[in-house]
Amino acid sequence: MASLERETETALARELLAGNVEVFDRFVESFRTRLFQYSYLMCSHREDAEEVAQDTLLQVFENFGQLREPERVRPWIFRIAKNACLMKRRKSVFAPTQELSLDELMPAVRQEDGPRKIEIADWSALPDDQLLRSELKDVLAEAIRQLPEIYRTVILLRDIEELSTEETAQILDISTDTVKTRLHRARLAVRQKLDTYLRAGAEVR
Amino acid sequence: MPHEAGHFRSCLEIFAELSSYLDAELPPEACREIDAHLAGCGPCIEFVNSLRKTVEICRKYEPGGLPEPLSQRAREQLLEAYRRMLAARNDTPPAAPAT
Numbered sequence: 390m391a392s393l394e395r396e397t398e399t400a401l402a403r404e405l406l407a408g409n410v411e412v413f414d415r416f417v418e419s420f421r422t423r424l425f426q427y428s429y430l431m432c433s434h435r436e437d438a439e440e441v442a443q444d445t446l447l448q449v450f451e452n453f454g455q456l457r458e459p460e461r462v463r464p465w466i467f468r469i470a471k472n473a474c475l476m477k478r479r480k481s482v483f484a485p486t487q488e489l490s491l492d493e494l495m496p497a498v499r500q501e502d503g504p505r506k507i508e509i510a511d512w513s514a515l516p517d518d519q520l521l522r523s524e525l526k527d528v529l530a531e532a533i534r535q536l537p538e539i540y541r542t543v544i545l546l547r548d549i550e551e552l553s554t555e556e557t558a559q560i561l562d563i564s565t566d567t568v569k570t571r572l573h574r575a576r577l578a579v580r581q582k583l584d585t586y587l588r589a590g591a592e593v594r
Numbered sequence: 595m596p597h598e599a600g601h602f603r604s605c606l607e608i609f610a611e612l613s614s615y616l617d618a619e620l621p622p623e624a625c626r627e628i629d630a631h632l633a634g635c636g637p638c639i640e641f642v643n644s645l646r647k648t649v650e651i652c653r654k655y656e657p658g659g660l661p662e663p664l665s666q667r668a669r670e671q672l673l674e675a676y677r678r679m680l681a682a683r684n685d686t687p688p689a690a691p692a693t
Contacts, residue, residue, distance in 0.1 A: 576613055
């Protein structure tokens with residue numbers, strides 16, 4: 390799915406580089422929603438996200454001639470978006486970086502008379518169609534928004550935008566090992582929030 | 595996480611590597627060690643499955659709210675930037691041949 394989308398993006402980027410203005414609107418639409426989504430989860434404000442999406446696209450077109458590898462158009466654009474989000478953040482309240490500790494993200498373990506068990510929701514009861522439920526989407530979005538920024542940007546690029554570890558590292562100017570560490574902690578923190586939500590739902594039922 | 599005797603690596607040791615395991619970014623040997631651990635550790639299997647599902651949910655995420663439709667003015671602004679870029683590129687003289 391993601392690879393097909395990337396092939397389409399690459400084809401559109403090649404056409405734009407060749408000066409084919411007919412694909413302009415398709416290119417804008419294919420990236421504008423993604424950029425808005427990324428920025429909305431990064432900045433938390435709808436108006437800021439709209440501005441970041443537009444500012445990013447403006448810079449993209451101004452500098453399009455510098456895109457050397459059309460197959461890397463998605464990471465190239467998200468690097469610009471990352472910087473646009475940073476500029477926006479500087480205008481708002483500065484939030485200090487907070488580290489997520491692995492210890493706090495581990496599930497609790499209990500052992501009474503039987504085998505050891507972890508305290509965990511019944512994730513197998515989560516059917517695929519429930520993934521699209523708006524309530525779950527809201528819980529996921531809120532869990533991502535609550536992550537410290539350094540973790541939030543990594544999980545957005547890796548798991549939502551489906552960029553590779555190497556591409557994410559280049560966008561953020563960090564090592565691939567740091568991407569892996571931050572991604573793991575971000576996933577664990579989101580998993581923990583979803584688990585709490587699923588367990589609360591089970592209690593209600 | 596519980597550590598059950600007899601496993602090559604403890605639950606605690608594999609906990610830090612589970613995302614890399616799911617992403618197939620571990621060396622084959624480390625991957626085999628985690629496979630061996632999971633084969634005999636029910637709690638870790640449950641935990642890995644919940645982490646895998648978390649990643650799947652993220653990948654299926656679609657924005658709850660879409661951006662406002664692109665205004666004519668904003669579209670013109672972008673199109674103008676694209677046309678300027680094309681014009682500037684076409685105006686650039688070709689590089690001098692190497693001597």
